[in-house]
Amino acid sequence: MNEQDKVSVKKLHSEIKEVTEVIARTDEDCTFDEYLAYLNIDEQSYMMALRSKLKRPTVFLKRNLNERRINAYNREMLQLWEAHMDMQLVVSPYGCVKYIVSYVSKSQKDVDLMEEDEKNDDESTVAPQFKILDLNETPSDFQLEMPHTEKIASQTEASRFPLPNLLPEIKTNPSEPFYHFISGGAGVGKSLLINSIKQVLERFWIHQPNNKPDDIHILPIAPTETKYIVSHNIAVPDGISNGSPCILKKVIYGQLCEKGNREQIPIRAYVQFEKETTGEKTRQKLKNIIQADGIVDKTWTPIQRICRSFSLNENTHIQVTRNQLPLLPSNAQTIHCSQSCTYKNILVFITKNLSRKLLYTAFSRVESLQGLHISGIYKKPxxxxxxxxxxxxxxxxxxxxxxxxxxxxxxxxxKNDENIIALFHNVRSLNLHFPNVCSDRTLLACDIIMLAETWSQPADRYEIDNFTIVYRTDCASTKRKAFGTLIYVKSALLPHINILFQNESISGTNHSTVVALTVCSKTVIMVYKSPKCQWLVLQQQLQQAINTSLQNNVHEIAIMGDFNIKYQVSDPNFKNLNEFMIQNNCLMILDPTKVSTDHNSLIDLCFSTNPQTNSFIFESATSDHKPIWIELSNP
Structure with missing residues (x-):
């Protein structure tokens, strides 16, 4: 590679870096092929550009663009303070910390206390429903006559018949596996029955010759096609959170990666959620494991084992680690457990002592009113x-x-009828951020919106409701670059707008733009200078714009824009800029202690002949430049 090729490759690397920074600020994903098409290069040129800056072995991690940034500030959420939200107000700081720790850890003690409270509530509700009758010795006074009766065996009673033959069957064929399935409704005592059978069989196998006590002969397993809930926040963005309902489809057995431990245990479970979109990212991430397990159904989501730690008791610091599948059988849920979930259909059991807050929490779990079903007598709280x-x-x-x-x-x-708001923002590609601009209430509240580095082309359409475009420049070439300016004015203010001066200076990649417009006997001058453009070029343009305003008897002038000159006293360019502004009776009205970029620099500046003009720096979620805006009086 000769010197000329090296220079061109390094130049290409700079362009790639600049375009990547612009794309990274958007919330839109793009594939690698779309990325190369956007840069208008092939893969070999892209790799050569990356290698030109590498001086040591480097590992590149694959990431989605929408994972680069999470905007924690959301003004819409502040307005939802009075909307349907689950909130608990804790005034005491200690109580707040205790509540958060208890909610996150959800210790077994708290769960037991909540279940005990609900049990007491149920008992207090059910007890008054029964009346005490004065019964005589003979049942004929209170019983109905039933001359013909027939006994129908229930499911629980029918399941008892094979149990007496359980041990004889095992004794007769000890080498053959014996399977027995126990089913029944909730609360019929399945768990107690299963544990009793397990203890009986364990006693039998212990007394058999050549059998070790540690050998596993009985293995209770979870039934499939039954309802479960996820008991841990596995992948919240993917919809797999604590309390998510699902149906158990299959359990995969295997060995843990522990030395000397070859025990076959459940290592993975496949569940099916109500919504097909739930767990979609998890299935894509674990697609190799799903194929290895032979799972054909694309809606089955694998649930892996997790490790959870909890304290042995309150008086010691001993931590116990439990390795388990985060699934719990659940045909019903308490209101407390369902707080983080949303369902298509729910059945709420109304009790007498159900408070207004609990009613709201329970009813707000359903997606629509058609999916809400109530058992019991509902009374308006x-x-x-x-x-x-x-x-x-x-x-x-x-x-x-x-x-x-x-x-x-x-x-x-x-904003009111007595002032005019003018805003300038280096938007860093309006082509990418136009939907954000159209929905930004801060920008739409302004009367004049001045945007720089729009990266726009003549065929692009950027109309905004109730605004009119009064000035626009686009990229001259078919390739989008850091070029272009655009000025919006509210349509109601359009009769009072007059463009006095407009001038562009373009020399290769160096360019500057100055536009002066009058509004209500005041002149607003928009300035944009590229980083490598000479100050003398911009100085000449500014002087012409100021002179034009004075010739039209408009003496109150505000100059704002991206000067690409750092506000530093030691900087020669800023010294020349400051002297020029003082000569034209203009003063810096922005707070010099603030910054206007994410790089902790103040290069977006604002000057005015009226020192009483209010100016502010705002925030941007899409650009590394912050918007600056001024408030002008409207006589």
Whole structure:
């Protein structure tokens, strides 16, 4: 490779890095082939560009683009404070910590206490339903006459018939495997019966000659085609969370990777969820294991064993680790256990002492009203008032005494008929972020929106409702680059807008744009200068724009945009910029202690001839540049 090829490869690497940063800010996935097509290069050129910057062996990890960033700030969630949400208000700090730890760990003690409380509630509800009758010695006074009766054996009673033949069958054919299935409804005593049979058989095998006590002869197994719930948050984004209902389809047996342990135990279970989309990512991730297990049904999701640790007791620090399949048989759930789940159909058992909060939690588990079924007598709960609901009192107190104070100032909060809001933002590809712009309430609350580095082409359409495009430049070539500007003005304000000056200077990859428009006897000048563009070029454009405004008798001027000049006193370029602004009676109105990019630099600047002009820096979820906006008075 000659020197010219090396230079071209390094230049290509810089372009790849710049485009990758832009794509990484979007929430859209793209394949590797789409990525190469977007760069307009082949795979060999891409690999050569990457190798040009490597000086040591490097491992590249495969990641999805939507996993690069999670925006923790969501203003919509703040507005849902009064919507249907499961909330518990804990005023005491210690109580808050205790509640969180108890909810996350969900110790067995807490579960037992909750089950005991529910049992007491049920007993207190059921007991008053029965009346005490004064019975005589003869049953003829209170019994109906039934001359013809017939006994029908129940399922539980019918299942007892093979049990007396259990031990004789095992004694007769000790070498043959013996299988017996026990079934029945919930609460009929299946667990007690199974444990009793297991103990009897274990005693029998212990007394047999040449049998070791540690050998396994009896193995209770989980029945398939029965309802289970997941007892651990395995993959919450994939829908496999604590309390998710499913049907057990198959259990895979094998050996754990422990030295000297060849015991055959359940190592994996296959379940089927109500929704086919639940567990889709898990099935894709474990597709090799699914093929090895011979699973044909594409809706079966593998559940692996997990390790869970818990304290032996409250007085010691001894931790016990349990290796298990996170599945529990469940034909019904308590309201507490179902808090994190959503179902298509539910049946809620109404008891007498069911509070308003528990009713809301239970009814909100269903997707639609058609899937809600109620057993019992439903009575409309008492409406929450300040006197009987401490949570409501706390909400009122927080609204009046403990309101959130944001570090940012929102344009929609200060917008009124007496002011005009102008905003500038280096959007870093409007082509990628246009849906975000159309749904951003902060941008839509402004009267003038000025965007730079739109990466747009003439055929692109970027219309926004209630806004009119008054100025636009696009990429000259068919390849999208960091070029293009666009100015929106609210349609109602359009009669008061006049573009006084517009000028572009393009020299290869270096370019600068200056646009001046008047609104209500004020001039707003938008500025964009590429990083390598000379300051003298921008200085000449700015001077022409300022002179044009003064010639039209508009003396209040605001200059804002991406200057690509760091706000540093020691920087010669900033020194020249500051002297130029002072000569034209313009002062810096942004807070110099703030930053306007994610790289901790202040290069998006704002100057004004009126020092009383309010200016602010906002936040962006799609660009590494932050929007800046000013508030102009509307006489």
């Amino acid at each position: 008492i409406r929450a008032t300040i006197e009987n609901d401490p949570s409501l009192r706390e909400m009122i107190r927080m609204r009046s005494e403990a309101q959130l104070q944001f570090s940012l100032t929102f344009p929609e909060e200060v």
